[in-house]
Every structure is written in C-alpha cells, then in structure tokens.
Amino acid sequence: MIKVGIVGGTGYTGVELLRLLAQHPEVELAAITSRGEAGTAVADMFPSLRGRVQLQFSDPKDAPLDRCDVVFFATPNGVAMQQTRALLDAGVRVIDLAADFRIKDIGIWEKWYGMSHAAPDLVAEAVYGLPEVNREAIRKARLVANPGCYPTATQLGFLPLVEAGCVDVGYLVADAKSGVSGAGRKAETNILFSEASDNFKAYGVQGHRHLPEIRQGLAIAAGREVGLTFVPHLTPMIRGIHATLYARVTREEDFQALFEQRYAAEPFVDVLPPKSHPDTRSVRAANTCRIAIHRPQGGEMLVILSVIDNLVKGAAGQAVQNMNLMHGLDECTGLGQVPVLP
Template sequence: MINVGIIGGSGYTGVELLRLLLPRTDVSIRFVSSRAHAGTRVDEQFTSLRGHCDLEFSDPATINQAECDLVFFATPNGTAMHQAPALLEAGVKVVDLSADYRIKDIGTWERWYGLTHTSPAWVERAVYGLPEINREAIRSADLVANPGCYPTTVQLGFLPLLEAGLVDTKSLIADAKSGVSGAGRAASVPTLLAEASDNFKAYGVSGHRHLPEIEQGLTFMSDSPIDLTFTPHLLPIIRGIHATLYAPLKSGVSASEEELQALFESRFKSEPFVDVLPSGVYPETRSVKGSNTVRLSVLKPQGRNTVVVLAVEDNLVKGAAGQAVQNMNLMMGMEETEGLQGLPLLP
C-alpha cells in the first residue's frame, strides 16, 4: 500500500485522479487539496464520488504532505515549481501535471509561460513522463513532468516516423482539436456553453505553449532539427483530442501505406496504451473516452508523398491523470497498467 496526496483536487484533472485512484486497494489517498473548498466534503463538490470517498478538501498550507510516498500536482502552471522542491527534498516523489518541469531550457520556458522559474535545478533532474519513450528513466525518477495533452497525441503520432528517419523534419504539421475540459474547471467566457457549443474555431495559432514542449520531444526522437506548425482548435465536446498530423517523406525515401502500417504496428506492439488501428479504420474521440488509450491510424492518401497520422486520446486520461497514474505505477514499482484498464465509455 502506498500513500499519495493530490494538490489541486477540485479541478478536472484532480477529480480524474480521484476516479482512477479511489477504487484501488494498493493506494491510500491521504489528502486532496483545494483552497476554495477547504473543509467541505469532496463528494459534495463531485457527487459522482458519493459512496467512494470520505475525504474532505484540505488547505494545502495546513497539510503534512511529507507523510506521502508520492504527491500529484494537478495545479496551474507556476504552482509546483514553488511547492514541489520541499517535498522532493523530504524524499517524497512528485508527479507534476502542469508544465513547470517539462521544458529543459529555462529561458524557453520563461518566455512561453511569462514567469521566472523558481526551481531550475529540479527541471534538470525531472524526467519527462511519456512512458513510450522514457519508461526506464521514469521507474527511477523522483520527479516526473507529466506531458501536456496535445503533446502526448502529437509526439506518439510522429514517433515511429521520426525514429525511422523517414520524414522531412522541417515540414511537420499538427492540426489538433481539443474538447473544452482541456481548459480546466475555472470559469471563463470561451468555455461557456453558449460560446463553445455548436461552434468550432482555432485558437493560439500564432503560438501555443505546447509548441516548445512538442518540438523538444520530437527533437529527442530525431537526429535532425525539427520545425513544426501546430494549430490547436476548440471542439464543442467535453473530453477528447483529435490530432491530424502531416509529414512529407524525405526526398529519395519511399514507403508504401502497408510498410507504414507495419512500422507503426511493430513500434507499438508492446505498448499497453497505444492502439494502432487496422488499415483503413479511422480513430474517433469517443472510442477512447474515459480510457488511457491513444488510438492511431497511419495513411498515405492517394499514394502521394505525405504521410498522414490520425491520433485520438481522452485529454483528461492519457492526456493528464491516466498518464500520471501510469507514471506513478512505474515510479512505485507497481504494474504499469494497474487501475488503468477500464474500458472507454460509448456512446
């Protein structure tokens, strides 16, 4: 049995962590924090948890966090960088769902996030928590920087093509769409029902914070410099990301759709949470809703030169809390898939 805590338990990734962790008999949740709801029962805020959770929200300032083996930070960017170091120094492992420890170059992080980083030494020690590329390092990590939601789909979609050196890394395109829960639970005009439903639009086209994270990851997979055009869109759904990725084959390289299919199947055959669909079947967001799976298709339309990858995930599961639990399992020497084998919810 391990003891865990959740800082930021009243948000969407926090309640998703609770949904995944509460049924487990090998994990005890010692605290769930919320400053706004401190002293109230968690199941008053989230009636979905009634009968499964006797905890009250605590103010993070009053909690003895060091009694935990591992603490999740499900907090806005710029929070964990202040609070995680003391825990880490007390021997507590940390999985940070925010972007505080994802980007190795501090100047790049500070430029994109508009903050001064307060614990750069821990950025250096943090392991980027994408198990499909970093599994062994995650097992022995004290601090895991859980990837962003878009970066998970986009990196996994490009991964086999970059590792095999097949595509022109200066001409990559990620055209990606997310449901509104990706913006978190705090009230904001763009995520109001009357704004987001029955509507579809791009945002952050001139520069989204996930761009440097994705480019850093793709650079790690490839021996050539990366140039990615990344355009995010807001979908009128609650959960789900759909990314359509475009990568032209390098000049002089030929690969048939059958060869690309075989490459993807072979790269992910041992991955418990990546499903390569049969040739000709396209992924849909509802096929992964509530599950920790990324589903992918690889195509070469009309036999032309551009490889197209379609990738879907649930932004709150493989894009956030599910991947965080997968990382916890690895860090704590547990079975990687423990608690993550629930089936998607459909329709």
C-alpha cells in the same frame, strides 16, 4: 498501499485523478488540498464521488503531504516549482501534471510561460513522463513532468516516423482538436456552454504553449531541430483530442508495420488496421491512444490520426501510469477502464 496526496484537486485533472485513484487497488488517498475549498467534502463538490471518496479538501498548509509516498500536482502552472523541493527533500516523489518541469531549456520555458522559473535544477532532474519514450527513467525518477494533452497525442503520432528518419521534419503540421475540458474548470466566458456549443474555432494559432513541448520531444527523437506548425482547435465535446498529423515522406517504408512494431509492446497505444478512422469516443474515459496511418492516393504526404482522452492519457491516466512505474507496480494497475461508448 501507496499513500497519495493531491495538490489542487478542484479542477478537471484533479477530479479525474480522484476517479482513477478511487478505483486503484494499491492506493490510499491521504490528502487533497484546495485553498478555496478547505473543509469541503470532496464528494460535495463532485457528487459523482459520493460513497467513493471520503476525504475533505484540506488547506495546503495543514495537509500531511510530506508523509505521502507520492504527490500529484494538479495545479496551475507555477505552483509545483515552488513546492516540489521540500517534498523531494522529505522523500516524497512528485508528479506534476502542469508544465513546470516539462521544458528543459529554461529560457524557452520562461518566454512561453511568462514567469521566472523557481527551480531550474529540478527541471534538469525531472523526467518527462511519456512512458513510451522514457519508461526506464520514469521507474527511477523522483520527479516526473507529466506531458501535456496535445503533446501526448502529437508525439505518439509522429514519433515512429521521426525516430525512423523517413519524413521531412522541417515541415511537420499538427492540426489538433480538443474537447472543452482541456481548457480547465475556470469561470471564463469563452468556454461557457452557450459560447462553445454548436461551434468550432481555432485558437492560439500565433503560438500555443504546447508547441515548444512537442518540438522538444520530436527534436530529441530526430536528433535535430524540427519545424512544426501546430494549430489547436476547440471542438464542442467534453473530452477527447484528435490530432491530424501531416508529414512528407522522404524515404519509403512500410509505414503501417513501422507503427505496429514501434508500439507492439505498449499497453496503452493501439495501432489500428490500415485506413481506419479512430473516434475520440473510442478512448473516452480510458488511458488509451489509438493511431491510424494513411497515405492518401499513395502520394508523398502521410496523414496520421491520433486520439486520446485528454483527461486520461492526456493527463490523469498517464500520471497514474507514471505512478505505477515509479512504484514498481504493473504499469496497467488501476487503468483497466473500458472506454465508455456511446
């Protein structure tokens, strides 16, 4: 059994980790921390876990994290970079669900995240946890930077095209829509039910923190800088990301075949038949990314549709997938949930 610790378990990625780990046959939940809720039973805060998770939140100071095999950080940005070194030194592997180790260029990270980085050397060591790109490196990693939700949906949709070099990477457009849980479980007015329900809006059009992360991933795949316009939107649903991706063809290909081949061996990427329109609900509560390829009216513009559950393949599920890889388990262990529809 893998002994697992979670730092910061009161947000949505935390409770989603608990949901998945409570069903994982090879995991023993050893500790979960929360400064504000120390002493509270996890199941009192999240009644959905009654009878399934017996743990209490512990104060971060008291939690036996250094005796875990792996620790997940489900914390705000800036926390993991302070605490990871000590854990690694104690022989604990770390998966950070926040952004501390995602961006290799420290200057870019500091500009977008507005703080100094506490552990640049660990950024250099960290493996970006997108198994469809870095599977072998993840297996051996001590420290995995779990990708963001938008970056997961967007990169999986663009990667086959960018890797094949058949589109104009100077003018990519990613128009992405997220359910409100992507904003976290914070008491903020703008994500109140009465504000976000029956409403739709863009946000962060001037620049969203996931932009440099996506750009970095696509640049690695392209072997050059890419030009990307990324516009996130808030849509009145709890879970789900739908990325609508636009790229101009520069070299003819059988694009459907390109995607099918690229993802033929991937257990969590499902390339749909031509002309499909994936619903976000078709992946609700499951670790799957579904992708459809369109070329409207046979023109020069490709339209790729990519959907994930932002809390699963976009966060906690992908983190468990990475944990499985890091511990030599079948990658799919504990991730067999069938999407909940309707």
